[in-house]
Amino acid sequence: MAESHAHAHEPHGHAHHEPEGWFKHYFWSTDHKMIAKQYLLTGMLMGVVGAYFAYVFRMQLAFPGKPVPGYGMVTGADYNALITNHGAVMIFWVAMPVLIAAFGNYLIPLMIGADDMVFPRLNRLSYQIFLVSAIILGASFFVQGGAFGGAWTSYPPLSAKAEYNLTPLGPSLWLIAVALEFVAFLLGGINFVTTAMNARAPGMKAFDIPMAVWMIVIASIMFMASVGPLVAGAVMLLFDQLIGTGFFDPDRGGDPVLWQHLFWFFGHPEVYVVLLPAMGFVAEIITVFSRKKLFAYKTVLYTSIGTGVLSFFVWAHHQFIAGIDPRMANVFSVTTVLISIPIAEMCFVYIATLYGGSITFSVPMLWALAFIGEFLVGGVTGIFLGASGADIYFHDTYFVVAHFHYTFFPIAIIGTFAGITYWFPKMYGRHMNELANKVHFWITTVAFNGIFIPLFILGASGDHRRIFDYSNFPELATPEMQAMRVFATVSLLVLLAAQPIFLVNFFYSMFKGKQAGANPWNANTLEWQCPSPPPHGNFDVLPDVYRGPYEYSSPDRADDFWPQNSPS
Amino acid sequence: MLEHYMKQGSSYASHIDGLVWMIFLMVGFWFLFAEGMFFWLLWRYRKKPGEKAAYFDEHAEHKIKYNWVEIPHRLILVCDVALIVGAISVWTEVKISMPQTDETVRITAQQWAWTFQHAGPDGELDTMDDITTVDELHVQLGKTYKFELASKDVIHSFSVPLFRLKQDAIPGRVITGWFKPTLAGEFDVQCTEICGIGHGIMPAKLHVDTPEEYAAWLANPSHYLAYHY
Numbered sequence: 001m002a003e004s005h006a007h008a009h010e011p012h013g014h015a016h017h018e019p020e021g022w023f024k025h026y027f028w029s030t031d032h033k034m035i036a037k038q039y040l041l042t043g044m045l046m047g048v049v050g051a052y053f054a055y056v057f058r059m060q061l062a063f064p065g066k067p068v069p070g071y072g073m074v075t076g077a078d079y080n081a082l083i084t085n086h087g088a089v090m091i092f093w094v095a096m097p098v099l100i101a102a103f104g105n106y107l108i109p110l111m112i113g114a115d116d117m118v119f120p121r122l123n124r125l126s127y128q129i130f131l132v133s134a135i136i137l138g139a140s141f142f143v144q145g146g147a148f149g150g151a152w153t154s155y156p157p158l159s160a161k162a163e164y165n166l167t168p169l170g171p172s173l174w175l176i177a178v179a180l181e182f183v184a185f186l187l188g189g190i191n192f193v194t195t196a197m198n199a200r201a202p203g204m205k206a207f208d209i210p211m212a213v214w215m216i217v218i219a220s221i222m223f224m225a226s227v228g229p230l231v232a233g234a235v236m237l238l239f240d241q242l243i244g245t246g247f248f249d250p251d252r253g254g255d256p257v258l259w260q261h262l263f264w265f266f267g268h269p270e271v272y273v274v275l276l277p278a279m280g281f282v283a284e285i286i287t288v289f290s291r292k293k294l295f296a297y298k299t300v301l302y303t304s305i306g307t308g309v310l311s312f313f314v315w316a317h318h319q320f321i322a323g324i325d326p327r328m329a330n331v332f333s334v335t336t337v338l339i340s341i342p343i344a345e346m347c348f349v350y351i352a353t354l355y356g357g358s359i360t361f362s363v364p365m366l367w368a369l370a371f372i373g374e375f376l377v378g379g380v381t382g383i384f385l386g387a388s389g390a391d392i393y394f395h396d397t398y399f400v401v402a403h404f405h406y407t408f409f410p411i412a413i414i415g416t417f418a419g420i421t422y423w424f425p426k427m428y429g430r431h432m433n434e435l436a437n438k439v440h441f442w443i444t445t446v447a448f449n450g451i452f453i454p455l456f457i458l459g460a461s462g463d464h465r466r467i468f469d470y471s472n473f474p475e476l477a478t479p480e481m482q483a484m485r486v487f488a489t490v491s492l493l494v495l496l497a498a499q500p501i502f503l504v505n506f507f508y509s510m511f512k513g514k515q516a517g518a519n520p521w522n523a524n525t526l527e528w529q530c531p532s533p534p535p536h537g538n539f540d541v542l543p544d545v546y547r548g549p550y551e552y553s554s555p556d557r558a559d560d561f562w563p564q565n566s567p568s
Numbered sequence: 569m570l571e572h573y574m575k576q577g578s579s580y581a582s583h584i585d586g587l588v589w590m591i592f593l594m595v596g597f598w599f600l601f602a603e604g605m606f607f608w609l610l611w612r613y614r615k616k617p618g619e620k621a622a623y624f625d626e627h628a629e630h631k632i633k634y635n636w637v638e639i640p641h642r643l644i645l646v647c648d649v650a651l652i653v654g655a656i657s658v659w660t661e662v663k664i665s666m667p668q669t670d671e672t673v674r675i676t677a678q679q680w681a682w683t684f685q686h687a688g689p690d691g692e693l694d695t696m697d698d699i700t701t702v703d704e705l706h707v708q709l710g711k712t713y714k715f716e717l718a719s720k721d722v723i724h725s726f727s728v729p730l731f732r733l734k735q736d737a738i739p740g741r742v743i744t745g746w747f748k749p750t751l752a753g754e755f756d757v758q759c760t761e762i763c764g765i766g767h768g769i770m771p772a773k774l775h776v777d778t779p780e781e782y783a784a785w786l787a788n789p790s791h792y793l794a795y796h797y
């Protein structure tokens with residue numbers, strides 16, 4: 001095993017590279033760490049955009065018909081464009097680039113003891129395509145007719161014909177942006193999987209790979225396996241939009257429901273594509289801060305693969321009432337409910353890791369624990385929707401909106417904060433301010449629950465989603481329900497008000513934070529065994545690996561950690 | 569539990585609510601159990617000076633795994649089976665079976681209105697005395713209705729929260745289903761699939777009439793003006 005990887009450990013060609021211009025350094029770099037930072041900052045910027053959209057439409061829901069400060073009046077068309085692009089931005093331009101591309105790029109070479117990705121130029125191209133996709137999406141707001149407003153699921157015929165959606169250009173730009181984003185992640189995925197397979201440090205066997213790397217690799221494979229049908233579908237939809245083909249048009253022999261199958265065949269695995277990396281970060285963090293070996297490493301690995309495979313067979317739970325043969329719903333209800341088993345096992349294994357630990361509640365640990373505590377809510381509420389009979393009532397209500405935000409928010413926001421606060425000292429060689437981070441943590445987490453708990457109740461009371469003004473529905477326009485909508489919006493304002501604390505802390509600490517050594521958390525994994533921040537080429541001497549990543553508190557040693565590369 | 573938030577107004581509403589209640593109890597148990605365990609462990613194993621964390625080798629881990637993984641695994645499987653049986657039986661009742669119906673109503677969605685074609689006094693659809701209304705559906709308490717749902721343009725979804733009924737309308741198809749109203753009054757019909765800029769202003773009124781009210785409505789001559797060719 002060790003020999004076969006030896007070639008990857010020859011001294012790095014660029015290790016002693018000549019000084020480069022700032023353009024080359026910041027914009028044309030092939031260094032995986034710089035590309036990671038490009039993805040991270042772009043993702044954070046898009047996160048601000050997605051949050052701004054949420055601010056505007058939540059204000060409209062709380063105070064319908066009143067101009068929103070910083071936006072103005074929200075029409076029905078505006079509302080649709082805002083929610084559509086909020087969803088698309090948060091998933092495709094925040095969760096994916098940050099969790100997979102930024103952290104995948106940053107961590108995979110460092111955690112497996114390599115000097116870079118195996119395809120560095122492909123990597124650079126991936127970010128550039130991603131940037132173009134974001135620019136196209138932004139441009140779609142400024143074309144004639146305005147941005148696409150047919151929901152992030154983009155169901156035809158609404159998305160296919162301008163006479164229905166009244167935005168002649170928006171839908172095509174949106175679709176092109178999404179398709180380019182997929183191309184960017186296909187390139188990235190090829191790179192992640194190949195690198196993790198071929199460039200590992202000598203001695204790093206399959207079960208010595210840190211969970212964060214495993215999870216990103218599994219997620220990349222799932223992404224690549226699921227996205228093909230959707231890209232084909234996107235091309236067909238684009239043809240329907242632009243040259244009048246009828247793939248999804250019943251008047252021309254097409255079938256609108258076909259798009260839903262293609263979309264959700266991708267869309268459901270996609271949920272796990274973003275979930276798994278976050279679970280990986282959490283595994284790294286809870287082991288370090290409870291000084292415990294990850295409980296049942298192989299179970300975690302096998303259940304995540306199992307969940308990944310099973311998640312390819314549940315897609316039609318999004319379509320129970322969408323006009324599919326109702327008998328088909330039975331099959332998909334069974335597969336969906338069964339997925340509760342591996343997911344519950346993962347949760348139990350993580351909780352069991354705390355057993356017998358010595359737990360410090362540092363900021364990354366708080367985020368990782370919040371992930372577990374909050375994701376559980378998302379998990380159990382999903383059961384209501386997977387049970388076909390109950391989904392008849394809950395489908396397309398705010399119960400669904402609350403459910404999937406209890407999965408996505410822990411993944412994309414809590415998981416990201418966990419990752420950033422944990423690896424910041426490595427990325428920038430400095431610590432973030434702990435007190436500011438704790439204040440930010442508590443406000444964000446409490447306010448998050450304040451937003452979405454009322455939405456469960458609103459959904460149970462019949463609030464259907466994607467409605468810009470409930471005053472047209474007497475059953476939904478009661479003062480109690482409006483009070484809940486206001487409560488959710490106020491909670492969002494509180495949440496947003498806390499984010500500058502983090503942003504200021506982030507940029508300030510980058511330059512002025514307390515110096516962090518190579519291994520401030522006393523962690524075992526390889527990224528902590530090279531300087532902070534790691535130089536181009538990462539390691540002074542490429543490491544050899546002698547043991548698994550989670551040998552904490554071993555009785556044979558005085559230290560409570562045991563780096564993977566330490567010979568004894 | 570759901571009836572606390574939305575009244576039950578169809579023969580199957582209480583069955584759906586019962587399923588929801590069963591799921592609530594089951595997942596509620598697991599949720600509280602997991603969160604309780606989680607917070608207890610956090611408290612119990614918080615860092616204390618001079619105490620080192622435990623280290624479990626493969627053998628020790630194997631034993632703990634039985635309690636932490638194997639047992640919950642089996643219990644959850646049992647819950648899943650109960651849940652699936654419940655879900656499928658309710659689903660079959662509402663969406664697969666078609667009981668003996670008294671009358672048929674044709675529902676057509678379009679951007680952004682609902683058209684309802686009622687059978688009229690003779691109880692037969694597609695006859696001269698059919699009553700066609702816009703955004704106003706009249707049904708009689710206690711009768712069993714079959715509906716034929718269609719769309720003229722994009723996908724819409726016919727939803728009556730009171731009935732716990734929801735069904736997408738697909739252009740190019742006629743989708744059938746049924747309901748039996750059990751509560752008289754005026755209620756909301758919603759469109760629950762985004763259908764363009766007017767999606768938020770696509771409500772309709774559902775009138776569940778008592779036999780007398782229904783007879784009075786049928787007798788209203790204004791329905792038949794359109795037929796004076």
Ligand code: HEM
Pocket residue numbers: 051054055058083084086087088090091094095150151152153401405408409412413451465466467492
């Ligand atoms: C910043 C806090 C957030 C708030 C307050 C928020 C709020 C909302 C609300 C109220 C809706 C429903 C709008 C409607 O149906 O009328 C929505 C939709 C959505 N959100 Fe969020 N959200 C937040 C963050 C996120 C995150 C982090 C993600 C994913 C990573 C996300 C993904 C989505 C998606 C996919 C939709 C569906 C869009 C559609 O209906 O097409 N949101 N959000």
Ligand SMILES: [Cu+2]
Pocket residue numbers: 267268271314315317318
């Ligand atoms: Cu799904």
Ligand SMILES: [Cu+2]
Pocket residue numbers: 724725759760761762763764766767768770
């Ligand atoms: Cu609609």
